[in-house]
Amino acid sequence: MHELHCPRCGRRPLEEFTFGGERRAVPDHITEPDDRDFDEVWIFNNPHGVATERWFHASGCRRWLTVRRDTIRDEVIEVR
Ligand SMILES: [Zn+2]
Numbered sequence: 001m002h003e004l005h006c007p008r009c010g011r012r013p014l015e016e017f018t019f020g021g022e023r024r025a026v027p028d029h030i031t032e033p034d035d036r037d038f039d040e041v042w043i044f045n046n047p048h049g050v051a052t053e054r055w056f057h058a059s060g061c062r063r064w065l066t067v068r069r070d071t072i073r074d075e076v077i078e079v080r
Helices: 033-042
Strands: 005-006 010-013 017-022 050-058 064-070 075-079
Touching: 005 050, 005 064, 005 075
Parallel strands: none
Antiparallel strands: 005 010, 017 050, 050 064, 064 075
């Protein structure tokens, strides 16, 4: 993946974006708000397959994108 298609700016080089982590559900057994925040920000599943990630278009529209990406083929499936 060398480029991302930003819905607002079009196809842009990956260097313009900042990785914001994997988007995933926090497990239900984690109930303390601070623990849930920690888990959401720092714990990743790092799946071998399709992952949902957050990317920030830092050198463009300065909006967050949600990207579904196949980590095996390093191929973008969907950008929202
Ligand atoms: Zn953009």
